[in-house]
Amino acid sequence: MNMIDRIRRHRMISRQNRAIERAMQSAPTQAMRDEIAVIAQRRWTN
Template sequence: MDNMIDRFRQRRRISRENRAIDRALQSAPTQAMRDELAILAQRRPY
């Protein structure tokens, strides 16, 4: 049961982080900033 709850919490956390990254990419003022955000997003340890 705890394992299922942990997986659910992890999925929620990942979804929340993905939405935050999407918002940051949309509001980034320059292409260079978007590139940096994309690189950081790819390096996330899941």
């Protein structure tokens, strides 16, 4: 992986992490937050 690809991957991961964090903060119920957490965790294990 070259430097440009690493930078793009880092930016993409950062953007996804911010989106997950926003979704967690705006989720109206704990059940929705739990579901978001499960989805986010699956993203890293696949």
